[in-house]
Amino acid sequence: MKHLITAILISGLLFSCNSSSESETETEDTTSVDMVSEKLTSDTDKQFKPIETEEALIATSLMAAPKDSRSGCKVIGYNMEGEFVTFREGENEFIVLADNPNKEGFNAACYHKDLEPFMARGRELRAEGKTRDEIFEIRGEEMESGKLKITPGLTLHIYYGPNETYNPETYEVEDARLRYVVYMPYATQESTGLPKSPSAPNHPWIMEPGTHRAHIMISPLSKDDK
Structure with a gap:
């Protein structure tokens, strides 16, 4: 009889722990969904x-x-x-x-x-x-x-x-x-070591080298640019 009562008590404790854990997980999941939903709503509502x-x-x-x-x-x-x-x-x-x-x-x-x-x-x-x-x-x-x-x-x-x-x-x-x-007025490829065209997005290169308007360019390239 004592063993039976002990078993019942342990089962009750386990059920209580599992219920609590499931409740916490559900709350976290709901919070995450709400955060994602708010972000999507914010992005949608952003008007130019x-x-x-x-x-x-x-x-x-x-x-x-x-x-x-x-x-x-x-x-x-x-x-x-x-x-x-x-x-x-x-x-x-x-x-x-x-x-x-x-x-x-x-x-x-x-x-x-x-x-x-x-x-x-x-x-x-x-x-x-x-x-x-x-x-x-x-x-x-x-x-x-x-x-x-x-x-x-x-x-x-x-x-x-x-x-x-x-x-x-x-x-x-x-x-x-x-x-x-x-x-960089009058700078050249040789004096700077820079290429005459960009090798990758945001990489420096020299434009109009050797002239009064020689300058280092740093241009963002789109994914389609080569």
């Missing part, structure tokens, strides 16, 4: 909006700048009316050239302020109707004469993509990516 205001234009263009420098960048570019303006003055070494809202796609740039004379000269010549090749030749001559100067190592960051919509919570532009440029 058109860049229709000056505030949105500035905020999305600032994505071209390093994150910890965005608050102090000077921002220039074309406003919604097509006028080239200074949106705000800066406090650090960066200038952001905002996306042109009157052109298709998105293309904003952030560069070191010491590059501004070179960049501004390009905009001036373009406004005069000069072609790409003419601008290249004129600025090359002005670099050789000393009228223009680029200190080796100055950087340009380009935030670009095919769309003109953005996430209003993060200011990220839909499908936009970053490309980096490090100016």
Whole structure:
């Protein structure tokens, strides 16, 4: 009789433990499902909006700048009316050239302020109707004469993509990516050891080697690029 009672007590304890364990597992599984469901809902609900205001234009263009420098960048570019303006003055070494809202796609740039004379000269010549090749030749001559100067190592960051919509919570532009440029005037493949084309995504290579516009490129390549 004593053995029978003991067996009944042990069976009760085992049933209680199993029930508790099953209950905990069910709770964990339910929590995991809820978390996945919330993430899917969040991704589904994420809506990209058109860049229709000056505030949105500035905020999305600032994505071209390093994150910890965005608050102090000077921002220039074309406003919604097509006028080239200074949106705000800066406090650090960066200038952001905002996306042109009157052109298709998105293309904003952030560069070191010491590059501004070179960049501004390009905009001036373009406004005069000069072609790409003419601008290249004129600025090359002005670099050789000393009228223009680029200190080796100055950087340009380009935030670009095919769309003109953005996430209003993060200011990220839909499908936009970053490309980096490090100016090295007159550098060559031989003087840098860099290839003339990228060997893999985000690998550096040298573009326009031997010219005043020689620069190191770091471009993100899509999976389809070879």
